[in-house]
Amino acid sequence: MIKIxxxxxxxxxxxxxxxxxxxxxxxxxxxMVGLVVGYVLAIYITNHFGANVxxxxxxALLVVEILAILAxxxxxxxxxRFLSKYVQIGAIHLIQRLYLKSMSIxxxxxxxxxxxxxxxxxxxxxxxxxxxxxxxxITFSFLPLVMFHMNVQSIRGLKKMISFSFLNMIAISFxxxxxxxxxxxxxxxxxxxxxAYVVSVFLMTMISYVLWFRHSFQxxxxxxxxxEILSTKELLSIxxxxxxxxxxxxxxxxxxxxxxxxxxxxxxxxxxxxALKLSMLSYLGLMAVNSIAAPKFSELHSSGDVQGLxxxxxxxxxxxxxxxxxxxxxxxxVPESILSMFGDEFKIAAVTLIILSxxxxxxxxxxxxxxxxxxxxxxxxxxxxxxxxxxxxxxxNYILIPKYGIEGAxxxxxxxxxxxxxWMIIYIKMNFGFYTIYLPxxxx
Numbered sequence: 001m002i003k004i005x006x007x008x009x010x011x012x013x014x015x016x017x018x019x020x021x022x023x024x025x026x027x028x029x030x031x032m033v034g035l036v037v038g039y040v041l042a043i044y045i046t047n048h049f050g051a052n053v054x055x056x057x058x059x060a061l062l063v064v065e066i067l068a069i070l071a072x073x074x075x076x077x078x079x080x081r082f083l084s085k086y087v088q089i090g091a092i093h094l095i096q097r098l099y100l101k102s103m104s105i106x107x108x109x110x111x112x113x114x115x116x117x118x119x120x121x122x123x124x125x126x127x128x129x130x131x132x133x134x135x136x137x138i139t140f141s142f143l144p145l146v147m148f149h150m151n152v153q154s155i156r157g158l159k160k161m162i163s164f165s166f167l168n169m170i171a172i173s174f175x176x177x178x179x180x181x182x183x184x185x186x187x188x189x190x191x192x193x194x195x196a197y198v199v200s201v202f203l204m205t206m207i208s209y210v211l212w213f214r215h216s217f218q219x220x221x222x223x224x225x226x227x228e229i230l231s232t233k234e235l236l237s238i239x240x241x242x243x244x245x246x247x248x249x250x251x252x253x254x255x256x257x258x259x260x261x262x263x264x265x266x267x268x269x270x271x272x273x274x275a276l277k278l279s280m281l282s283y284l285g286l287m288a289v290n291s292i293a294a295p296k297f298s299e300l301h302s303s304g305d306v307q308g309l310x311x312x313x314x315x316x317x318x319x320x321x322x323x324x325x326x327x328x329x330x331x332x333x334v335p336e337s338i339l340s341m342f343g344d345e346f347k348i349a350a351v352t353l354i355i356l357s358x359x360x361x362x363x364x365x366x367x368x369x370x371x372x373x374x375x376x377x378x379x380x381x382x383x384x385x386x387x388x389x390x391x392x393x394x395x396x397n398y399i400l401i402p403k404y405g406i407e408g409a410x411x412x413x414x415x416x417x418x419x420x421x422x423w424m425i426i427y428i429k430m431n432f433g434f435y436t437i438y439l440p441x442x443x444x
Contacts, residue, residue: 030162034169035281039341041177042274045193046342048184055266057193058273060134062257063124064142067117071110071146075102076153078235081375083157095216099154102235103147110146114139128261134194141198144205148172151208155215163211167204175200255390256409259397264405267345272406274342275349279356281327282364297368297375310434317367317438324364331357352410359414362421367436369424381427389420 045054079102083095117124117139125132148167156164180196189195257276261269297312331338335350373382393416400408429435 030165030169034173035277037170037173037177038277041173041180042277043342044177044180046270046274046346049190049193051267051270051343051345052265053190053193054273055261055268055270056130056134056190057197058257058269059128059130059261059266060138060194061197062254062261063117063128063130063135064138064145066254066258067113068110068142068146068149071113071142072106072149073109073236075106075235076150077374078102079150079154080157083154084159092216095158098235099212099216103150105235106146106150107143110143114142117142128258129266130261133191137191137194137198141201145201148201148205148208151205151212154212155208158215160211160215163215167208167211171204171207172197172200175203255393256397256401256413259394259401260406260409263401268406271346271349272352272409274339274346275353275356275406275410278331278338278353279360282324282331282357282360297372310432313367313372313436314434314438317365317436320364320367321438321440324361328357328361349406352406355407355410355414359410359417362414362418365437365439366421366425367438369421369428369436372428372436373424378431382424385420385423385427389416389423392416392419 042054045057079098082098118136121132121135121139124130125135152164152167155167176193176196176199179199180193183192183196257269257273260272331353335353336347339346339349339353370382370386373379393412396412396415397409400412402408404411425435425437
């Protein structure tokens with residue numbers, strides 16, 4: 001009892017740890033709900049439409065997700081970094097001005113991407129073994145999807161974690177499921193999942209605007225006037241390395257699906273995607289902690305609190321480890337039983353699920369290395385490491401997929417993930433003086 005009281009006393013007396021655990025727990029709950037909703041949606045599509053339609057659906061979403069990252073130019077991540085800083089100093093006028101400047105740039109770029117996607121829809125669909133209609137339909141969601149993600153990251157920069165977590169982790173999947181169930185009651189069409197997704201994106205974009213303006217206008221204003229807003233040149237000089245890092249992260253996470261789509265069949269894409277979705281449970285702690293850790297890292301680094309920064313990094317890694325451990329144990333013991341929920345045809349991905357989960361678990365043990373580097377101004381280092389790892393991932397996928405199929409894709413993803421995490425761990429140790437990694441049997 002004394003130890004328990006001492007533990008809670010330690011948390012309550014450490015403001016940064018308290019904020020980290022509070023934000024992470026909130027995000028964890030929302031992420032768990034979001035994953036459950038995502039699994040329910042996947043089960044519904046696979047059981048009512050089959051693995052082929054699910055594969056087409058996944059491939060179409062993959063295209064818009066990749067282009068949406070590129071269209072945002074890394075500005076969304078830049079907003080997280082600077083909005084959290086402006087909130088700390090009370091420079092509310094800079095928050096509103098930076099948001100409007102950023103959104104205007106990104107909308108212009110997104111319009112160009114959207115028109116290009118429509119114009120080149122036929123060759124893109126042919127390359128990915130995708131029906132062109134899927135791509136044409138989902139193109140209508142592209143611009144609102146980009147605006148949605150800009151709003152979500154802006155809300156994250158304000159550290160409004162409940163709104164951020166709902167929008168980022170639950171909203172689109174939940175409303176896609178609701179709309180799909182309603183449409184399925186009245187209509188019978190293999191493209192209903194895509195229609196439902198497009199409708200959901202439009203609805204959630206409108207809600208994200210409402211929440212952004214509500215939170216931003218509730219902030220307390222300060223008399224601080226000696227800070228200037230980033231110029232467009234400064235904004236882009238910071239965001240482009242972040243874009244490269246985000247692009248490499250996307251390649252790390254999605255290139256296996258992309259290459260499976262072009263080198264195999266929609267069924268294989270659908271089956272692999274289910275294993276990938278399930279393996280994300282092993283990544284859950286990292287995603288939950290990163291959501292609040294990003295603005296915390298930026299806040300502590302900008303204030304020059306080196307010891308506080310080191311402490312919160314190590315505390316975040318420990319939290320990530322214990323959140324992630326249960327799922328990896330389950331996937332190692334009963335992978336086929338978990339996969340059978342989606343249908344018997346998905347049981348063949350048991351080994352794939354184990355491999356992917358081990359890769360995610362290594363990322364969890366490594367801690368928030370990528371987020372740390374981005375938030376402390378080392379985005380170019382982050383970019384270069386991921387560029388190498390992404391190239392390695394592509395090469396490994398090219399070699400392994402023809403020989404081993406979905407298991408080859410899983411091996412490529414796992415190996416490249418281990419490489420970039422190890423590299424960042426070593427870089428942080430050499431330049432900041434501490435290891436981010438946590439294992440309970442290793443005493444520091």
